[in-house]
Amino acid sequence: LAKTTQPISMDSYEGQEVNITCSHNNIATNDYITWYQQFPSQGPRFIIQGYKTKVTNEVASLFIPADRKSSTLSLPRVSLSDTAVYYCLVVLSNAGNMLTFGGGTRLMVKP
C-alpha cells in the first residue's frame, strides 16, 4: 500500500509563513495532490489541489516540483485559527484506486 509521508508536527507564530512538505514517491502520471485541514472533532475540509508547478487560492499555495515526488503546502501569515492537522492526499492510480491519507501534520500556531 503506497503512502504519503509528512512531518508529524510543526510549530509557528502568528503572522509567519508556514510550509508543510509531503512526500509521495509512487505518484503516477495522472494523479493529483490534495490537501485537507482538520479541526478537532470535525471532518477534514478541502484546502487546495494541484497537478504540477504552482496553484494558489484565497487560503494557500501549493508548490509541486517537476518530478512530482513531493509537494509543499504554503500558508501565508498564519493566525491562531490555523492551528489544525493538515493532510496530504494523493490518488495513486498504481495502487488500485485505494485512497490514502498521509499521517497528517499537526500545526500549532502560537501568539
Added chain:
Amino acid sequence: DADVTQTPRNRITKTGKRIMLECSQTKGHDRMYWYRQDPGLGLRLIYYSFDVKDINKGEISDGYSVSRQAQAKFSLSLESAIPNQTALYFCATSDLRPGSGETQYFGPGTRLLVL
C-alpha cells in the same frame, strides 16, 4: 459539509451489540467512503464504494461490513462491537471529474463508544 450527513452523531453501546452507522449525501456523487479516526491519529480507510454495486475493503475492514443501499446512502455496521472499535467515524463522498483530481467531502462524524 452540510450535504453529507451522518446518524447518529454520538452512540454508546456495549460489547457484543450490533450497531449501524448511516451516511447520506445530497451531492449526487458516486463514490462514498467510511473512515475511522482514533484520538491523536490520522484517518484510516475502512471501506469504500465507487457505485451502488461496488464495495471494496480498505486498510482496516476486519470487524466491519457495509451496505450501499442507493447512490445517496452508505451504511457501516459493526456486527459485534468490541471496545477497540471506540473511535470517531467519518463518512465521505467524492466525484472524479475529467481534468481535475478527486476531492472528498466529509460528514460531521459519529463518535462511538463501546463499553
